[in-house]
Amino acid sequence: MEVKLQVENEILDKIKHTFHSAEVSIPRKQRVEVKLRNDLIHPFLAYLKDTLGFKHLSHISTVDWLEEKEIELVYIVMNYDNLVEVIAKIRLDREKPEIPTLREFWPQVETYEREIHEMYGVNFLGHGNLTDFILEDWEGIPPMRRDFDTVKYAKETYFNRPGREDAQDVRTTITKKSGEEIPELAKVYSVRHLE
Amino acid sequence: MREKETTIYLGPQHPGITGNMMVKLKVTGDTIVRAETHVGYLHRAFEKLMEARTWLQCFPIVCRICVPEPDPNEENLSRVIEEIEGREVPERAKYIRVLVLELSRLATYLLWMGGQSGSMGLYTMPQWTVGDRDYILDLFEQLTGGRVYHMYIWPGGVRRDLPEGFGDKVLKVMDYLEKRLKDYDDLLFNNALFYKRAKGVGVIDKNKAQEWGVVGAPLRGCGIKHDVRIDEPYEVYDKLNFIVPTYEGGDVWARAMVRRQEFEQSISIVRQVIENMPGGDFYNKIPNPLNWRVPPGDAYVKTESARGEFGYYAVSDGSLKPRRVHARGPAYVHGVSLLERILQGANIADVSFIMNSLGTCPPEIER
């Protein structure tokens, strides 16, 4: 089925016209994806919001690209009139991720930025309230970074029920106790089998 | 130096709070000067755990993101994977998915009716609605094997086909709910006291609503017609016949009336789905679930849950496990920044009332 992407193409053109360095693509209907230089995100979102009518901030997401030493910030904004969502992506240096805050555009950005600061260690300049949001008294590297090993941390910090400390399949314990065999199918689906 | 305003902790251990969160109120008299939402009591690091599990192992996790209505999460994760992978879903599976989603919406609305009336002291209502919700949970149990968490919607379709005679049972429950809706009207929606309590309380400014990130019933209660089912139709919603109710006012009353209308609409959707249920396959089988790699890419999908737009952003790097799955529930905005804003100047008596009308659900805020 041929999908008409008239609205999307219009937006694409406008963005390309204004921000020459942006890579714009249309992954599917109602989506426009934009890859930007770091310093352009502020004017870009201002342009989207004030000129193109993208009033609704749907989402701010973060992806940790450990191998590339980068942290990707994904802003998703939506226009209620033509129902198109723009996905804007920027990449920050993983060692010192810093970006100005967007609080003045949308009040709820505060929450997103607090969470990203807490979970990824991204510093939002001028935010003013980057306090504890979800975690309390967290010490060490931000937990959502990929080099944080949650299994190791959990084992070191918490007590484990005896029989679980080796993270073995519970079913083996159960079968041992009850004297039953593990069905072949279940063996195949075991996690340990995977690795 | 001691503050002038009195601090009142509403939660985490408080009968008036929805779930496990805290609203710290600074009050003078019984007027709230400032409200701060504190979350994180339910943080289980789901997004971290998902990065350590295969794509299919993520399904038991996502359904626990929002406890009262797990199905939009499963739907979202399935759809985000399907979109990255480009996997087709059989028509029958789409209908079954809509059926599950709408049943889950009905169950959530029943729970909401209970919470909304319980927060203003009408204790008969939760007893009725939560009891009636169990009929829907029974349907789920027969269909999926789980009362609360279903893990039923999978990439490529659903896990099982509908059992024998399931459609009739669903229709029977729908008839019952329709009958009960009259009782609910008598007890709650037509109660003058409810009107007095709800009118003009917790008002969201219509002009600011979109900018503040309001979605779902609160947005429609401001008179703005926005529903993902219509704006960006997923599954088979474009083939179904239903209306999106809106109300003016932006207060608790408007939200309640919107939800009440949607309750009726959902019943009608379920009926249509059962009526039009096509035959055929229910599952576009994925090759080897243990060695199933999703091609690299990212996607953002959204679903209209009972509390509003539920979005998932997922990134795959081509490995067995997701690179990143990020859930954004409606409560992320409703429960924190919006709640703090509209509680300013409200009465202490209305805090729990307003929270319930916004559909605040802490587990989806902190995940």
Added chain:
Amino acid sequence: MISVPVILSVMFLGGVLAWLANRFVPKGASWTAAIIAAFAGYLVFALPSCGGEYSLALGSITLVWKSTNYSALFAMLVAVLGFLGILYSMDFMAGKKNLGYYYMNFLFALGAMLGIVYSQDLVSLFFFWEVMTWSSFMLVIYSGEEKSHKAGIKYFAYSAIGAYLILSAIVILYAQSNSFLLSENIKMFSGMSLGTQIMVISFLALGFGVKSAMMPLHVWAPEAYKESPSGFTAVFSGALSKMGIFGLGLVIFKFAANTEIFGYVRETLAWLGGLTAMLATFYAVIQSDAKKLLAYSSIGQLGYIIVGLALGTPLGIMAALFLTIMHGAFKAMLFMTAGAVYMRTGTTSLNDVSGLITKMPLTFLTALFGIISVSGIPPLGGFISKWMLYQALLETNHYFLIIVIFIASTAAFLYLYRFIFSFFLGQKEKEVEHVKEVPWSMLVPMMFLTLFVLFAGLFPGVILDPIGKAMGYLGNFKASWEPQVVFSAWGEKINMQVIAGTIGTIFILGALFIGYKNKKATRVVSTKDIHTAGEIPTENENLTYAVNFNQPFERAIAPILKWSVDKLFNLLGENLESTFEYLRYVYTGNGQTYAMYVILMVVILILFSGSIFGIHL
């Protein structure tokens, strides 16, 4: 031989003595004043309740001073409260400046009050009335701060209006009767023309109403009560405002009783009193300063008294006079409590202090008995007056007035609870760690009054004896009582000892039970260990709910308050303030200048009124 002039000269000379003593001996003023007040108090009680007559002829004017049963009642109130107030002031005022000035004015005010009640002629009545006004005015502006000046000017302005009205009435009376003697005037009053009667009665009622803070003439009271030192506020509210009641009693039963308009006068006054009680209570509910709250409460209680007097039945008058005594006691207690808190914490704001119960247990006890008594909860003295008042209202068929009174009485719980809660209950904060109980000289008056209200509740008859005699002076009123039993006109009676016995027995049984049960496993924990929903509050978070305590009620009465007269009169008061602004320029810091101005004003007023009515002295 004790006679009225002796008492008065003891008081006035004592005042001068105290002023002098302050010059030479540190603490001399307070001791002198206490001894003088004690001595004068003894003299007042030793004076035969009917007698001590003394007359002095000054040209054509004859001054007559004499004790009657009616005046004896008020004199005793003044003497006791005066002594307690001075005793209380000894430590309360210790270390403050101008103590000689304070005690001198205090004793002058006491002397003037005694002079008023003993006066049997209009000239000395008016003279003492003015002395009382300006000596109390001096005490209102005692602190010398801007606020107290404002309050003082407001008080003075209203008092001047009141004095002018009284003076006009006196002048009119003199024009008709050609005599200043009270008895002469009363005798001839019924023969005067209706217009004169109305004018005299309304002038006198309004004039006395100012002092008893009858709405709408109450505007001065909250500020003045707040600004005056607490030792004097106790007397101010407890005794000085009763001078208005004393005068109103005379007006109603001596002047108006024999006229045709007797019924109208009583109805008007009763409704004014009732509305005063209700509105003042509502205003008290929304106050956030303890002394202002008590001031409004005082206005409201005076409203009850006016209602009781205006009913004109034996039970009503008995209720009013009993309440006069009781109000003197419990309002003095509460003002003394507020003063004690002020002394130890430096504030009377209900928002700032909390949790003093463990620090000042005896003060708390006083406050507790005070509020129980004010609210009229059995078995303390306040209840009996309320009971009599309701019975009187019922027997005179004041159906709607009783509702007004009852609303006022119920709403009183709101502010009374707030008073005791904010100061003594609630969170114990670090700011009050250093607080100690007040010294004995302050505790003694408080404890004495506490015991008194308890005694009054158990043996109301003992206090009703002098009241009965006083009623005999006012008219041929007969009411019956026994030491523990009070009767109503419908043949109903209330036995206070049965009530107190029941309450006491059950309370003691309950206390024993709850003290004995699980005694070892019962712990006292700090007020920080409360249910905060599992959270641990930080240091600077305020857990006391004190600011705008009564906001739910405030919201409900907002429509009533919006239309009330108080705002209007506040506005008027503001304007009056600016009118009297010039007074600030002429204020030189000592009392003499003021006295001069007052006398000057009196003279002007006399001349002015003289020119109207064509009389020349």
Added chain:
Amino acid sequence: MDSSTWIKILGYIITPITAFVVGVTYGGIVRVITARVQNRFGPPITQNFWDIIKLYSKKTAVHHGLMQHWGPIFAITASVTSLFFIPVLKDSPLWLNNSFNGDIIFLLYMMVFGSLGMALGAGQTGNPNSAIGVARGLALMVGYEVPFVLALVAIMIQFKTTSIAELMAVQDGFSNWLIFQSPFAFIAAILAFLGMMHYAPFDVTFAPAEIASGPASEFGGKYLALMQTSGSIFTFAKLVLFTDIFLGGAGDLVTLIVKTFLLYMIPVLTGIVNPRYRTEQAITFFWKWPTVFGIIAILIVVL
């Protein structure tokens, strides 16, 4: 001592015990009725007894100061004293206790005694929720006292008495019950009674979802037990008072229980199907229609 003294002493013992048993059983029945309305089976009728016994048998107790320790005692003093001054049964020396002529006004104030005591106890805890509950409770009291007193005044004027016993004597025979003689007074009083019983829609004082049960939030163990005991007795006392005034009192216990139970059902059934008002809404409710009915009642008597 002569026999009348002994009867009186016996009455002092029997009255509170009966009130406690009846009051607690009523509480149990109410829970069952509520459950049935809510499509449930409900607890056994004796459930409230077990609750109270359990609370008494709590091994530890915590209080924040003397007033909290004494607060429940104030409450039980007020409820038992009120009961002692209400004639429970007509013309029965055993059940008359201390009732005297002129007791209505006394009772009006005595009933407040307990509230004030509880308020002091709740204030001592330092819990802001308790204080808010107290502020709400006292404000609500001002609300419902207005129609209540209007109704009582209408009756007191009509029969020129302030004594319950005399009012009971007036209501001789079914048709002479005050509910028929002055229906408007009854309507005003029964509406006030709704507020007095603190059932929805007038349960602002204890609203759990708002202020975590308000004044009672720091009371546990023996203190809560004593409060509940006192509450049960007080409920019975209020019911008896209303029965005496409006339903002609009762000559024997069975009649009394039937009448009080029927009366009790009014607030209970209202409460089951209604949400709660906000405080100011509740107060203004009482100052509207109930007050109008009360004024009509007085006007009828006067004119």
Added chain:
Amino acid sequence: MEVSYDKESRKIVQAIERFARKHSLWVLAYGTGCGAIEVPPTMTSRYDAERFGIRGAATPRQADVLLITGYLSVKTLKRVIRTYEQMQDPKYVIGFGSCTINGGMYWDSYNTIKLLDMYIPVDVYINGCMPRPEAVISGFIELQKVIAEGKAEGARKYKENLDWYRANQQKIIHNWNMPDYNW
């Protein structure tokens, strides 16, 4: 309290007390985890836990049972400990769901505890993820049995082993600003 009444009457009193405790379980309104979603069905018309004398209580001072409905994050654990310590003896804890027993599906999460009884004494566990209302009720009946036998001595256990519990608690709660346990 040692009172001088004889053994027989003490036995009777004890029996009554146990019976009352058993038949009056007030559950603290605290939804610590996702299990809270099955508490309303348990309490309401279909399963009606009030038949067994189970009802909600608003504050810890009044409650008897602390229902830990699921996993506890570290942040919640602190509040749970505070709440538990404010409850009055006798007090019971029910661990609800697999995650309180051994961490359940959150065995590798960095923010949830895996073993509830290392931090507070637990009387009864209900397994399942999540347990059905029937299971919850059967858990309560198990608790009633334990109470009837007089073995529900969690409060005593906690008091006697306070140091051990404190050490475990302080191991994961870094900012320990809790008031002292006052028993």
